[in-house]
Amino acid sequence: MQAVVLESHGDPLALRDVPEPDLEPDGVIVDxxxxxxxxxxxxxWKGHGEWVDDVPPEGQILGHEPAGTVLEVGDRIETLEEGDRVAVPFSLGDGTCSRCRNGHGNVCPNGTALGFEPAGQGAFADRIAVPHADYNLTTLPEGVSASAAAxxxxxYMTAYHGLAHRADLAPGDWVAVHGCGGVGLSAVQIANALGARVLAVDVRSAPLEKATELGAHETVHGGGDVPGKIRELTGGGAAISIDALGISETCRNSVACLASLGQHLQLGLTTDAERGEVSLPTDSMVGREIDFLGSRGMPPTRYDELLGFVESGAIDPGALVSHKVPLAEVPERIAAMDEFSAVGIEVYER
Structure with missing residues (x-):
């Protein structure tokens, strides 16, 4: 089969013929x-993340947001059958540890990060192996396409988990979203669906226009005193503020724009410029009793919640899909992210 392989960090990704994935007794093969x-x-691809021991090795197949059809099932599989349409989370738990048993499989200490480590070869490929599939996979509702699930x-998983499970969001709260790329626009749509008043921030006009289409009540063009603008528009500051980009400026702006007792939600990962470290006004955070929260993926056991929102029409991930490309074009689309030029989500579709 064919797959997009990371041969050397920063060098062009390669489309290669690779062996078929192996079927494990508790796993499945997904087309x-x-x-x-x-x-x-x-x-x-860039090799970021060494500061948290999170750099994929050379030879890794990338791709961590797949949906597809079950082709083969292992001998120990009980809940899945060949032909089932499934969504595959990137945070794969083992289904047996205390974290998984208590609904926190996305931080399973024995888990696998799909597309980022050898035990979880990724989905920029024709087929993938999914371990502990009874625990990790969720069947797709009728009417939810593979591209929408992807x-x-x-x-969406990270933004939904952060807003619905990590933060204390109440209807009518102001939620500020800093950075309107894929995760930021997802957060805009989800926060709106959860009844929040949403304020979107970006340095580009096109993403702000898209944010308005997806439910943002106010927009702020980045630059200048962003926290001051937000405090003015919200009448004192946001209840929840999201850094969806991961650079020092957006993280600090997110914290600074909060009202007292506000919650900062970190969704964006840092780059080489920050290397996982951002200076924050901790004395001010203490004085205003600000919470700093993180969200990474979503427990597989709560995937039905998010799919229920999609099935009901409350959120529409397909509305964010701007381009569908074949596997051969994935390397150039990833490289194009150097420029932050895309609006919405690009999807590899067979």
Whole structure:
């Protein structure tokens, strides 16, 4: 089969013939129908993340936002059958540890990050192996396409988990979203669906226009005193503020724009410029009792919640899909992320 392989960090990704994935007794083989193209793939290609021991090795197949059809099932599989249409989370738990048993499989200490480590070869490929499949996989509802499920990817999962499970969001709260790329626009749509008043921030006009289409009530063009503008528009500051980009400026602006008792939600990963470290006004945070929260992926056991929002029409991941490309074009689309030029989500679709 064919797959997009990371041969050397920063060098052009390669489309290669690779061996078929192995079927494990508790796993399945999924025929990939679609896979989102994500900024996390760009980080992986660049070799970012050594500061948290999170750099994919050379030879890794990338791609972590797939949906497809079950082709083969292992001997120990109980809940899945050949032909089932499934969504595949990138945070794969083992299904047996205390974290998984208590609904936190996305931080399973024995888990596998699909597309980022050898035990989880990724989905920019014709087929993938999914371990512990009874625990990790969720069947897709009728009417939810593979490309829409792929668009959910890590961006919707991470944003939904952060807003619905990590933060204390109440209807009518102001939510500020800093950075309107894929995860930021996902957060805009989800926050709106959860009843928040949403304010979107970006330095580009096109993403702000898209944010308005997806439910943003106010927009702020980045630059200047962004926290001051937000405090003015919200009447004192946001209840929840999201850094969806991961650079020092957006992280600090997010913290600074909060009202007292506000919650900062970190979704974006840092680059080589920050190397995982951002200076924050901790005394001010203490004085205003600001919470700093993180969100990474979503527990597989809560995937039905998010799919229920899609099935009901409350959120529409397909509305963010701007381009569908064949596997051969994935390397150039990841490389194009150097320029931050895309609006919405690009998807590899077979």
């Amino acid at each position: 990939v129908e679609a896979c989102g193209i994500c900024r996390s793939d760009w980080h992986a 668009a959910l990817g890590c961006r």
